[in-house]
Amino acid sequence: MDFQPEKAVVRAHHAAIAAAAPDAIAAALAEHTAPHWHWRGVHPFEERTGAEAVAATFWQPFLAAMHRVQRREDIFFAGLNEIDGHESRWVVSMGHLVGLFDAPWLGIRPTGRMAFLRYCEFHRVEDGRIAETAFFCDIPHLMTQAGQNPFPPQTAAHLIQPGPIGHDGLLHAPQDPGEGSRTLAAINAMIADLGQWQKGLPLEEELALSWHDDMIWWGPEGIGATYTIERYARQHSGPFRAGFAERSKTRHLARLAEGRFGGFFGWPNFTARATGGFMGFPATGRSGEFRVIDIYRRDGDKLAENWVFIDLLHWARTQGLEVLQRQSGLEG
Structure with missing residues (x-):
């Protein structure tokens, strides 16, 4: 193609x-x-x-x-x-x-x-x-x-986030269609295994179905990046699941892959009700929208890296908090 x-x-x-x-x-x-x-x-x-x-x-x-x-x-x-x-x-x-x-x-x-x-x-x-x-x-x-951190201390680390470990993410030339199909299959397997939080396995065992043990999850400011399944479970996935209930089904507007890279976005991807606190915010009991972009690198038949963009300012609005106004006193 x-x-x-x-x-x-x-x-x-x-x-x-x-x-x-x-x-x-x-x-x-x-x-x-x-x-x-x-x-x-x-x-x-x-x-x-x-x-x-x-x-x-x-x-x-x-x-x-x-x-x-x-x-x-x-x-x-x-x-x-x-x-x-x-x-x-x-x-x-x-x-x-x-x-x-x-x-x-x-x-x-x-x-x-x-x-x-x-x-x-x-x-x-x-x-x-x-x-x-x-x-x-x-x-x-x-x-x-700029010294205006809008969120409480995050659970992981946010640095200037690099690209893929092999510096091979710029696919300007045509790629083998079979490699893209394998990447999309790995992404879809991850969505099927983990997307609804209903697999019934311990969290780290769930993650190991789709991810390499030395995975890196490059999360947004407010959450941060985390390395290895064990730390990802402890520093993001576990706290996130503990903070929300009634997660809706996953919805995407686009999902595609080429070579060993792929990704998706939704508008929103899903909704969930804030029941246990998240990122230092109180449990509001309100359902909130998560607009997300995920980009993946596949290694073999599992996922190895994931760059994540979450519109946390929009999510905060659904919880009654205008982050930009609070920080600057200006309309967003």
């Missing part, structure tokens, strides 16, 4: 963004997107339609605050979307947007130093243009870099 035309569209889109000044970013976005481009972003950006709206909502304010921005990409792949019967073609990019944080953004204080914004985006490409995008970024991680 050849995804080279779709990859070329997204790489040209990235190049146009990189070359554009803030006042020209809307025109740059329009070069490779459809007129009714459907863009989904984390809170406070939400859903937008068309290049002008996306530019005004995210890119113009971001580029006015963050100067000399570079895209430091770690993972790039494409594939057919399993969710719609392998009809639509998607391209995935993940890494950091790095720049000099010289002016306020979303009420976050500038540092005058380089700063890293973790991002991951899914692009649906149709008729030579990007028709749909999910753009997730880790705003709380940027807040922490």
